[in-house]
Amino acid sequence: MMNYHAPSRCPVCGKEMEVTRLKCGHCETELAGRFQPCRFCTLEKKHLEFVEVFLRCRGSIKEVERALGVSYPTVRNMMDAALAALGLDGKPEAEASREAEDRADILGRLSDGEIDVETALRELEAMKGARQDD
Numbered sequence: 001m002m003n004y005h006a007p008s009r010c011p012v013c014g015k016e017m018e019v020t021r022l023k024c025g026h027c028e029t030e031l032a033g034r035f036q037p038c039r040f041c042t043l044e045k046k047h048l049e050f051v052e053v054f055l056r057c058r059g060s061i062k063e064v065e066r067a068l069g070v071s072y073p074t075v076r077n078m079m080d081a082a083l084a085a086l087g088l089d090g091k092p093e094a095e096a097s098r099e100a101e102d103r104a105d106i107l108g109r110l111s112d113g114e115i116d117v118e119t120a121l122r123e124l125e126a127m128k129g130a131r132q133d134d
Contacts, residue, residue: 008042016042039086047082054079061105062114072109073126076102102127 010017019035040048057063064075083089103124110120 005045005048006037006041008037008044043082043085047085050078050082054082062109072102072105072123099127 006017006019008017009015019037020032022031022035023029040051043051053067054064057067061072061075061079065072068075068078070078080089106115106120106123106127109115110117115123
């Protein structure tokens with residue numbers, strides 16, 4: 001039997017869906033009512049897959065880059081999108097801390113020889129541009 005990812009939003013009106021029925025696949029017991037889904041259960045498949053890779057890589061952005069074959073800014077964008085989907089974004093002090101971490105990561109990768117000077121400058125400029133857009 002194929003299992004599908006349950007939608008968190010109504011395909012007709014876009015409002016949040018509600019879990020009203022649970023069933024045990026082993027003994028066939030069924031429960032009906034109004035159940036609160038876990039926060040992660042409401043994520044779109046693409047965000048859930050990112051969170052799984054992030055956890056598998058134990059939070060190392062460098063490892064996530066390698067696992068997904070994407071650049072550092074792409075990983076940050078994916079992380080921001082997942083955080084927004086979970087409702088965990090938007091703290092100004094966290095933004096400043098994140099910027100410092102981002103700069104340190106870029107400089108660390110440059111120091112380790114993982115990226116060249118031009119790439120580091122492009123990424124630092126992209127960070128600066130993104131900050132000015134806000």
